[in-house]
Amino acid sequence: MSASKSAILLLAHGSPDSPADIPEFMKHITGGRPVPDAVMQEVTHRYSLIGKSPLTEITMRQAEALQASLGLPVYVGMRNWKPFISDAVQQITASGIEKVVAICLAPQNSSTSVGLYSRVLADERKPGLAVQFVEAWHDHPLLIQAFAERLEPVWRQASAEMGSALPVIFTAHSVPMRTIHAGDPYEKQAKETAQLVARRITGLTPVLQHFAFQSQGMTGGPWLGPTVETVMLEQKRQGHKGVVIAPIGFVCDHVEVLYDIDINFRHFAHEQQLKLWRPESLNTSPTFVAALAKLASTRMALASGIVSLA
Numbered sequence: 001m002s003a004s005k006s007a008i009l010l011l012a013h014g015s016p017d018s019p020a021d022i023p024e025f026m027k028h029i030t031g032g033r034p035v036p037d038a039v040m041q042e043v044t045h046r047y048s049l050i051g052k053s054p055l056t057e058i059t060m061r062q063a064e065a066l067q068a069s070l071g072l073p074v075y076v077g078m079r080n081w082k083p084f085i086s087d088a089v090q091q092i093t094a095s096g097i098e099k100v101v102a103i104c105l106a107p108q109n110s111s112t113s114v115g116l117y118s119r120v121l122a123d124e125r126k127p128g129l130a131v132q133f134v135e136a137w138h139d140h141p142l143l144i145q146a147f148a149e150r151l152e153p154v155w156r157q158a159s160a161e162m163g164s165a166l167p168v169i170f171t172a173h174s175v176p177m178r179t180i181h182a183g184d185p186y187e188k189q190a191k192e193t194a195q196l197v198a199r200r201i202t203g204l205t206p207v208l209q210h211f212a213f214q215s216q217g218m219t220g221g222p223w224l225g226p227t228v229e230t231v232m233l234e235q236k237r238q239g240h241k242g243v244v245i246a247p248i249g250f251v252c253d254h255v256e257v258l259y260d261i262d263i264n265f266r267h268f269a270h271e272q273q274l275k276l277w278r279p280e281s282l283n284t285s286p287t288f289v290a291a292l293a294k295l296a297s298t299r300m301a302l303a304s305g306i307v308s309l310a
Contacts, residue, residue, distance in 0.1 A: 005098040007073040008296050009088055009131075010063050011117040012105045014078030015053035015254055019044050021081075028080040039218045046259045055254035056081070059105065061284050062252070062292070069293040073097070079117055089124040099130045101299045103292060105251050107143055108193060109136035110186035112175045132299050138189040139196055142291035147193070148200035149287055150279040151246050155204065158277040162242050166277075167208045167235045170194035172249025173256060174213035174223045187224060193248045210235070214247070214265075215256045228265055232274060242275035251288065253281045 016025040022044050026035045047053065059076055067074040073095065077088030092100060102121060106113045118133055125131055137143060151168070159165045172190035180187055191211055198209045212231040216223035228245065235243050245261055261278055269276040282288040 005096060006300065007075060007092055007095070007097045007100050008063075008066060008070065008292075009075045009077055009092065009100050009102040009121075010059060010066070010105055010292075011077050011079070011085065011102060011121070012055065012059050013113070013254075014081030014084075015055040016047065016081060017056075018052060019047050022047060025081055036219065042218065046255055049263060050255060050258040053254045053258070055252060058252040058254075058283050062105070062289065065284050065289040066292050066296070069289055070296060072296075077121070079120055085117070085120045086124045089121070089126060089129070093126045093129060098128065100132070101296050102131055102133045103137070103295060104134065106249070107136065107140070107251070108138045108172060108186050108189040108249060110175055110179065110184050111182070112179055112184075112186075113173075132302070134295060134299060136185070136189060137291075137295055138193045140291050140295060142287055142294055144193070144196045144200060146282050146285050146287040146291055147197045147246070147248050150282065150285065151197065151244070152201045154277050154279040155201065155244050158242060158244050158275070162275065164240075165203060165205075165208055166242050166244055167210055167238075167240055168198070168204060168244045168246050169210045169212050169228060169231050169235075170197070171212050171214045171228060171245060171247045171261075174216040174225070176217065176220055177222045177224055180224055190249055194246075197246070197248060215260050229268055232265070232269060232272065236272055236274055240274075242277070243269070244277045244279070246279055247281070251282045253283060257281055 016022050023040065026040060026043065063074040063076050075088045075092055076083060077085035079085060104114045104117050114135065121131065155166065155168060175186055194211055198204050210231050212226050212228040213224045214228050216227065232243055245265060247257060247261065250257055266276050
């Protein structure tokens with residue numbers, strides 16, 4: 001792959017710039033379908049409590065770090081907000097780029113996330129632009145190492161404070177059950193990521209490892225569980241006085257971390273007289289950036305086999 005005509009494209013969910021942007025943002029998520037007033041109010045409330053989601057800003061910093069590492073241009077495209085995937089494709093085309101490695105910043109593959117990004121990118125791709133789309137990288141060794149580096153010191157400190165080894169609840173964003181029933185690999189991949197991270201931490205025995213799905217949707221039928229609250233209550237019944245929540249389905253701070261975990265789950269833990277710890281999100285962790293760089297360079301090495309999206 002000619003370096004001068006090659007680039008990396010990072011894909012993410014997107015986040016509104018301010019609470020005032022939420023109605024338009026929600027329309028992108030639902031594909032224009034009406035959003036119930038109660039849902040709109042709750043989403044607005046959550047964003048107002050954290051001030052603003054830093055997802056876009058952090059993703060841009062991740063892109064800058066990756067570009068510095070690889071020496072190649074790195075673009076960012078969001079599915080539901082600016083800069084949209086279409087904007088990124090236009091920039092790539094205008095720059096004369098011919099080949100792109102696209103990496104979705106959701107390591108576990110689900111039709112509700114990675115699948116949607118892939119379809120949007122396929123629709124927006126211009127003639128002459130070859131794209132190699134990374135379908136999943138949930139088990140990449142450097143990704144696993146990055147999560148373990150964040151989790152281990154927090155778990156050890158929390159366990160020391162409580163005088164016993166604490167349980168870790170690994171989490172990922174829930175998806176509709178109909179998605180899983182249709183054969184989606186997401187649940188299996190999310191749990192595999194957690195297992196691989198846990199193996200990196202000496203003393204974090206299987207009995208201390210738990211998994212829950214967070215941020216279940218407010219509409220649309222049953223969503224994948226168990227919920228974080230359910231698992232926390234079980235740990236309380238087992239006699240634990242605290243838990244560590246380790247979100248391994250997210251690679252940066254955003255509303256699902258800053259509100260769902262830091263505000264909602266922390267409040268629930270307080271009500272249940274449990275202490276709660278959370279490791280720092282990956283954000284611009286050098287090991288995480290190295291994971292992206294290795295993933296991209298490995299795919300570039302397969303340049304001769306790149307197949308354009310139809």
